[in-house]
Amino acid sequence: MILQKLTLTNYRNYDECTLQFNSNVNILIGENAQGKTNLLESIYTLALAKSHRTSNDKELIQFGEEYGKIEGELSYRHGTMPISLIITKKGKKARVNHLEQSRLTQYIGHLNVVLFAPEDLNIVKGSPQIRRRFIDMELGQMSAVYLNHLSNYQRLLKQKNHYLKQLQIGRMKDRTMLEVFNEQFSEAAANVTLKRAHFISELQKIAEVIHQGITSEKESLQVQYEPNIKLAETHQNVSELKNAFCELLNESMDKEIERGSARFGPHRDDISFHVNDMNVQIYGSQGQQRTTALSIKLAEIELINQVVGEYPILLLDDVLSELDDKRQTHLLSTIQEKVQTFVTTTSVDGIEHEIMKDAKVFNVSKGN
Ligand code: ATP
Ligand code: MG
Structure with a gap:
């Protein structure tokens, strides 16, 4: 499956942001504290209705705002589908194909993600x-x-x-x-x-x-x-x-x-x-x-x-440059053309691999 488009509204340090992604590799480059992990977190949260960093949903809403919203356009082998998650101070509302889901257990699973971050150790x-x-x-x-x-x-x-x-x-x-x-x-x-x-x-x-x-x-x-x-x-x-x-x-x-x-x-x-x-x-x-x-x-x-029956989306937060060549090669050869991948990094040095050549690069700065 592929996340074609993502729109964030009042999510962490993103006011309003729409991004169109590459179906292979997407690289998010930026200095510290600009919003790289926030972006990966929003994709993870869109998938699992829960952040990997916090169990307190309120933290995901931008400071001073009433709600935060994550919208995604997914494409599968057999078609496309919009899903969204609205986070308010009172709770969450999840939609699939614009229809509100009465239970989160019905919502989770439309988008599959595998996240790899240093704390996975x-x-x-x-x-x-x-x-x-x-x-x-x-x-x-x-x-x-x-x-x-x-x-x-x-x-x-x-x-x-x-x-x-x-x-x-x-x-x-x-x-x-x-x-x-x-x-x-x-x-x-x-x-x-x-x-x-x-x-x-x-x-x-x-x-x-x-x-x-x-x-x-x-x-x-x-x-x-x-x-x-x-x-x-x-x-x-x-x-x-x-x-x-x-x-x-x-x-x-x-x-x-x-x-x-x-x-x-x-x-x-x-x-x-x-x-x-x-x-x-x-x-x-x-x-x-x-x-x-x-x-x-x-x-x-x-x-x-x-x-x-579909590959998940892979989110790599600050891990690539930490892996030695052999492990990096293993990881990247698994991805090769079948897994849409999002990689965060503060610099492209240290990730020199074939598949990076076709990557779409996003510069992340102050929530933009
Ligand atoms: P690093 O390279 O250090 O990992 P990063 O680009 O991954 O940096 P993020 O964790 O995505 O950084 O973003 C952190 C920034 O987001 C912090 O500076 C913090 O001030 C801001 N932030 C976190 N939560 C909120 C929120 N609810 N509202 C507004 N800004 C927030
Ligand atoms: Mg980070």
Whole structure:
């Protein structure tokens, strides 16, 4: 898919700005603090209805304004479509083909993006929370079903934590309610867990091959889902997993009440990365961690194409000049003519590659 045109209104430091893009590579050049990342962020937000930099949408609205707006014209293999997102202080309104969508889960997925920024190293190095967010964002843009499962689970988790707190402080005495509730909670947890398991195993297959290529077959990467609810061979479907999980929850009821919050479920999942059987997160060198992050990002591009039938848009924020020649070549050869790409940089030095020759260059200065 291709983002043909983007219009920003009161978005961060952009007052009003319309841009027509190249279907291959677009380079955004500018000094620090001019609006390069803001522009990439607006494309990411248009796709996922959420910024990668903040969870507070109000920050996206230009200082002193009431609302911010992002409009995009997309073209797919089978036609074109306008989508837009209006951010107000009260909430967001998303439109597809000028029609307002009643739920964001219906909106997300019309535009697919893969963003690669220096902080992505944290997918490997950082906390489990970052890896869960990674799964949710990436899987969410490929599967509306997953987004629905996830929001259902999050709603139940909140409610469960409320019950547990009430039981812990003695404001609620009867546990039968929790027992009944655990049944519903287990089903939601099983739905999320199985979707995540499938996603990681598909991602692994692609990432392994890419990683071998980057490391000239010296390293073998294993990306593994570490679900909080352990998946046994027998737990291949939702009802089996649900039953096993429900049993565990009812056995652990005392512990959960004592703690006053839910101890088990996908809100405590993780992913592990091993290179030649060594845990990269703990023992890997900076270079190995960087390569792992790159392999995963490149795998995402392919996986989205497999699932959605179109390549996503690639957003590269300040990463190209940080990669050595070999990694840069790998990244750029993946892109080659099939993935529309947006690259930010403070200078073109350090990105000398064939595909840059046909790039469209934008000079970014003070939100223009
Ligand atoms: P660098 O090369 O340092 O990464 P950049 O070009 O990527 O720079 P951005 O992060 O895109 O810079 O833009 C940052 C600028 O946007 C800041 O100077 C900040 O003042 C401005 N900015 C951020 N949020 C808002 C907002 N809500 N309203 C107006 N301006 C904003
Ligand atoms: Mg920036």
